Amino acid sequence: MSESPVTVSIQSVSKRFGTVTAVDRVSLDIRQNEFFALLGPSGCGKTTLLRMLAGFETPDRGSILIDGQDMAEVPPNRRPVNMVFQSYAVFPHMSVFDNVAYGLRVAGTPSGEIGQRVRDALEMVRLSEQAERRPDQLSGGQRQRVALARALVKRPKVLLLDEPLSALDAKLREAMQLELVRLQHAVGITFVIVTHDQHEALSMANRIAVMEAGQVRQVDGPAQLYEFPNSRFVAGFIGKMNLFRARVIARHGTELKLDVEGLGRLTLPGQEPHSADSPGAAGPGAGPDPWDIDIAVRPEKIRIHRDEAPGGRISHHGRVSEVAYFGDTSHVYLRLDSGQSISANIRNVARTSRPSFRIGEALWCSWDAGDTLVLDR
Amino acid sequence: MTAPVRRPHGSPRNLIGPLDYTRRWWMRFLVAATFLALYAPILTLIAYSFNDSRRNIMWRGFTLKYYEKAWNNDSLIDAFVNSLSIAVFSTAVSTLLGVLVAIFLWRFKFPGKSAYEGFMVLPIVIPEICMGVAMMAFFARVGWPTNLTWPFNLGNIIIAHIAFSFPFVAVIVRARMVGFNRELEDAAKDLGASEWQTMRDVVLPYLKPGIVAGGLIAFTLSLDDFVITFFTAGPNTITLPVKIFSMVRFSVTPEVNAASTILIVITVIATVLAMRFQAPQDKQEG
Ligand SMILES: Nc1ncnc2c1ncn2[C@@H]1O[C@H](COP(=O)(O)OP(=O)(O)OP(=O)(O)O)[C@@H](O)[C@H]1O
Ligand SMILES: [Mg+2]
Numbered sequence: 112m113s114e115s116p117v118t119v120s121i122q123s124v125s126k127r128f129g130t131v132t133a134v135d136r137v138s139l140d141i142r143q144n145e146f147f148a149l150l151g152p153s154g155c156g157k158t159t160l161l162r163m164l165a166g167f168e169t170p171d172r173g174s175i176l177i178d179g180q181d182m183a184e185v186p187p188n189r190r191p192v193n194m195v196f197q198s199y200a201v202f203p204h205m206s207v208f209d210n211v212a213y214g215l216r217v218a219g220t221p222s223g224e225i226g227q228r229v230r231d232a233l234e235m236v237r238l239s240e241q242a243e244r245r246p247d248q249l250s251g252g253q254r255q256r257v258a259l260a261r262a263l264v265k266r267p268k269v270l271l272l273d274e275p276l277s278a279l280d281a282k283l284r285e286a287m288q289l290e291l292v293r294l295q296h297a298v299g300i301t302f303v304i305v306t307h308d309q310h311e312a313l314s315m316a317n318r319i320a321v322m323e324a325g326q327v328r329q330v331d332g333p334a335q336l337y338e339f340p341n342s343r344f345v346a347g348f349i350g351k352m353n354l355f356r357a358r359v360i361a362r363h364g365t366e367l368k369l370d371v372e373g374l375g376r377l378t379l380p381g382q383e384p385h386s387a388d389s390p391g392a393a394g395p396g397a398g399p400d401p402w403d404i405d406i407a408v409r410p411e412k413i414r415i416h417r418d419e420a421p422g423g424r425i426s427h428h429g430r431v432s433e434v435a436y437f438g439d440t441s442h443v444y445l446r447l448d449s450g451q452s453i454s455a456n457i458r459n460v461a462r463t464s465r466p467s468f469r470i471g472e473a474l475w476c477s478w479d480a481g482d483t484l485v486l487d488r
Numbered sequence: 489m490t491a492p493v494r495r496p497h498g499s500p501r502n503l504i505g506p507l508d509y510t511r512r513w514w515m516r517f518l519v520a521a522t523f524l525a526l527y528a529p530i531l532t533l534i535a536y537s538f539n540d541s542r543r544n545i546m547w548r549g550f551t552l553k554y555y556e557k558a559w560n561n562d563s564l565i566d567a568f569v570n571s572l573s574i575a576v577f578s579t580a581v582s583t584l585l586g587v588l589v590a591i592f593l594w595r596f597k598f599p600g601k602s603a604y605e606g607f608m609v610l611p612i613v614i615p616e617i618c619m620g621v622a623m624m625a626f627f628a629r630v631g632w633p634t635n636l637t638w639p640f641n642l643g644n645i646i647i648a649h650i651a652f653s654f655p656f657v658a659v660i661v662r663a664r665m666v667g668f669n670r671e672l673e674d675a676a677k678d679l680g681a682s683e684w685q686t687m688r689d690v691v692l693p694y695l696k697p698g699i700v701a702g703g704l705i706a707f708t709l710s711l712d713d714f715v716i717t718f719f720t721a722g723p724n725t726i727t728l729p730v731k732i733f734s735m736v737r738f739s740v741t742p743e744v745n746a747a748s749t750i751l752i753v754i755t756v757i758a759t760v761l762a763m764r765f766q767a768p769q770d771k772q773e774g
Contacts, residue, residue, distance in 0.1 A: 167674055187677045200675035204693040213689070214679030258675075265679065 115143040118301045119164065119269055124173035125325075126159055133159040135325035136173070141269075141318075146295050146302045148312040151322035152348070157305040158197075160322075161271050164303065165194045178268055193262035194271040197278075199254045201246040207233070207257050208242040214265045232264040235294065252283045259291075263298060272304040276311060288315050309349045313337065321345050343405050343486050352407045353453050354486075359402040367485065371406060373451025377425060379406075379480055405486040412482040413455035415443055415468070420477035429453070431472045443468055445476055530752065537745035554742040564747060567731035572754075574642050574717075574727060575710040578649035583703040585650065586657025587695065591687075593658075594665040609659060611652045620719035623648045627720060634722050641725050648720045649710040656709065657702030664698030704762040708755050 119141040126134040133156040141147045149157045162168045164175060166187035175182045177191060193214070202210050211232055215225045233239045236256035246254055255275060262270055275291070276284045292315055295302050306312050312319045313333040320330045321344075329336060329345045340346035343354065357377075361368040369377045420426040429447035441457045455476055468474070510516065540551040558564055593605060611619065627644050636643065672694070676686040692699075714729040721730055728751060735744050 165674075165678055167677075187674070188680045188682060192678075194675070194678045196671040196675055198669055198671045200669060200671035202672060202675070202690060202693075213676070213681075217679065217681045217685050217689075261675075261679065 115145070117141065118143045118145075118178060119303070120176040120179075121160075121164075122174050122176070124160070124163060124170045124175060126156075126163060126168060126171050128159075132325050134163070134170075137322075137325070137327050138173075139320055139327065139330065141301060141303060143301055144299055146292065146315055146317045147304070148316035148319045149303065149305045149322060150309060150312040150319050150349075151307065153307060155322045156325040157307070157322060158273055161194070161273055161303065161305050164269070165192055165271055166190050191268040192271055193265050193267040193269075195255075195258045195262050195273065195275050197273045197275070199258040199278075201249075201254050201257050201261075203246050205246075206242070207238060207244050207246070207249070210246070210257055211261045211264050214261060218265075228264055229260075232260040235263065235297065236260045236290075251278055252287060255279065255287065259294070263294070263300070267300060269301045269303060272302065274305055274307070276306075277308070284311075291315060313349070321348060323348075340407075340484065340486070343407075343488070346405075346407045346484065346486060351410050351454065351456075353410060353413070354405055354407045355451070357404050357406045359404060369404075369406065373447060373449045374425075374427065375449070377406075377480075377483075379483055379485065403488050405488060407484040407486055408478050408482055410442065410454045411440075411456040411458075413453065413476050413478045415445075415455050415457060416475045416477065419475050423480075424477040425480055425483065426475055426477040427453070428473070428475055431468045431470050431474060433470065434468050445474065447476075533745050534749050534752070537742055537749045539742050539745075542741065543739070554746040558743050558746045558750075561743070563726070564728075564731055564735075564743075567726045567728045568747075568750075570642060570725060571711055571728040573639055574645050574649060575707050577639075577642070577646045578653060578710045579703055579707040581646075582650045582654035582706045583657050583699060585654040586659075586702055586706070587661050587699055589654070589658040590661035590665055590695075590698075591691070593662060594668075609655050611655045612659070616652075616713075616715040619648075619652055620716040623651070623716060624719040641722065645717055645720050645725060645727070648716050649713060652713075652716060653706040653709045656705045657699075660702040660705065661695055661698040664695055668694055700762050700765050704758060707758055711755065712751065 117140045119139070121137055121139040121141075123136045123138050124134060125132065125136055135156070137156075137160060149160060151157055159168060163170055164177075164182075166182065166185060169183075182190060202213065205213065208229055211229045212225050215228060220228075230239065230242075233242055236259050238253060238256055238260065241249060241253060246257065249257065255278075259275075272291075276287050279287060288311060291302070291304075304312075304315065313336075316333060318330060318332055319336055321328045321336065323344050329341050331339070336345065337349055340349060346352045347354065355371050355374055357369045357371040359367055360370050365380070367379045369379065371377050414420070419428075427447050427449075429445040431443060432446045432452065433444040435442040435444075439459060441459060442454055443457055444452060444454045446452055453476060510519075537554060538550050538552065539547055540553070541548040589608065593601065623644075632644050634641070668691070672690050673686055676690045677683075681689060712729055713727075714733060717727050718730055718733075721727065726734075728747065732744055732747055732751075735741070735747075
């Protein structure tokens with residue numbers, strides 16, 4: 112992980128609206144040049160947290176430091192951050208050029224410099240041709256890029272983006288994801304993006320904070336977050352997951368002996384520790400025996416065979432209950448002999464030799480014991 | 489629209505789509521009748537202002553002499569000038585006041601806000617005659633001086649007109665405010681604009697069509713108000729509607745028609761100007 116200095120420091124910040132606690136004791140350090148994502152379900156407080164960084168909401172408790180400076184007394188128009196709003200908020204009565212120039216004009220920048228910087232910014236987002244257009248003559252994606260250029264032209268220390276891609280269709284969204292990453296590399300500004308789309312967060316961000324009900328559940332890089340979620344919530348929220356209730360019945364060093372609902376007795380080797388800056392990093396199964404936990408395994412880690420798997424893998428017998436075809440993958444749902452349901456993703460690697468499973472067919476599924484996650488309840 | 493779509497089981501009647509109202513004869517008839525009822529009296533009024541006859545009964549040929557006569561009628565011209573001055577002043581003040589009230593109601597929360605919003609529209613719903621009597625009583629009670637020189641002698645009428653027209657402006661501007669995306673305001677501040685710059689550069693341009701419409705309403709309301717003016721006007725502060733009324737009491741001459749026609753023309757011109765002014769603005773909303 113990079114050792115760049117911290118640009119944004121959020122220190123146990125809380126915000127209540129009436130009886131709703133929108134943001135609950137959140138602490139985060141966002142480093143210089145990072146592409147940082149706030150990810151979570153609707154209403155978990157992402158926008159509120161972002162608006163507190165921009166200065167539109169004031170924290171009830173805690174403090175926010177940007178570049179080492181406490182922002183408590185700094186109004187939104189004096190903060191070294193700029194925001195791309197969810198609705199883009201492009202000024203409808205101004206041309207594209209005037210929209211981008213607005214922030215420089217109110218700052219009293221000399222007009223020669225304004226012209227140059229606006230042209231550069233429009234070039235960067237590939238809107239030079241549309242400079243004289245009115246916002247109503249632009250597509251959604253173009254309007255979004257106007258909002259981006261308008262914020263970037265101010266050369267903020269931090270760029271805040273509130274679900275910038277949610278109004279775009281799937282194809283354009285993918286293109287803009289790449290575009291945003293390219294831009295972030297080009298300008299070297301810290302980006303903080305809010306999203307409820309896990310794929311967006313995983314594909315764009317260096318680090319992701321997963322939020323639930325106003326609290327940060329885990330902060331990690333995309334791969335770490337996907338492969339080593341620290342809670343049932345994070346495991347279920349990011350990607351698909353087979354979750355099983357389990358109970359620790361014995362442990363030998365890091366090895367755990369478990370009684371798993373629907374799977375029976377299992378022995379798991381030691382787990383890799385979670386990254387240090389996540390809450391709940393004490394390590395799973397750290398409580399007294401017997402200890403109720405969850406175990407989890409990703410569908411793509413599960414293989415399906417017609418014969419029993421070779422030793423060393425966790426292996427179970429069942430029947431196909433459903434098959435869903437997604438083009439690149441197929442999801443196969445099995446009902447194990449114990450009645451437990453489990454899903455596996457099969458990659459459709461070749462066009463013709465695609466494995467076909469009939470519903471009701473008897474099969475084996477298996478996975479590596481090391482791919483099994485242990486999660487605290 | 490060119491070739492009717494034939495549906496296999498539809499009767500010929502069904503060839504007219506549910507929204508093709510204009511293709512039904514009874515609908516056309518209704519539209520024509522409505523327009524006739526609305527505009528026939530006005531067109532007659534205008535036509536007879538050019539009638540070469542002392543009375544509005546028979547058409548005796550075209551003439552402009554009643555316009556000339558109206559032009560030379562000093563008391564009519566005085567009334568006309570009074571009306572315009574009152575309308576201009578009261579429109580300016582009530583537009584300003586209405587916009588301020590609308591922005592205030594939109595921007596701030598304060599105790600009794602909804603009660604105030606309710607009270608604010610009272611002048612719109614109170615019968616005009618009551619407003620008129622109330623105004624007369626009010627000015628009598630405060631001992632408003634009656635011997636001022638022009639244009640100060642119009643002061644009480646202007647105040648009365650502001651009182652009943654600014655709520656219209658406030659209501660119209662407030663309605664426009666509802667559709668305002670508050671993120672626009674945040675965006676301006678985020679880019680470094682102060683409260684005042686945000687107001688000037690973002691909020692007011694957005695409100696412009698509402699302000700123009702409100703101002704236009706205030707102007708026409710003031711220009712043709714009779715009841716309230718009648719109660720507040722002194723002997724030397726006759727307005728055009730009051731003057732026309734007093735002329736009509738003797739007989740409806742083409743001169744009255746001519747004066748009325750001019751009033752109509754002014755109102756129409758003001759409306760057209762206002763629509764011109766706000767039309768391109770509306771297209772720009774994203
Ligand atoms: N101005 C406000 N007044 C009252 N409650 C608010 C306000 N803003 C947010 N809330 C509440 O705070 C909580 C968090 O809202 P927030 O907008 O931060 O969620 P979010 O994570 O951005 O959700 P979404 O993904 O739907 O945008 C919600 O329960 C919301 O109802
Ligand atoms: Mg939000």
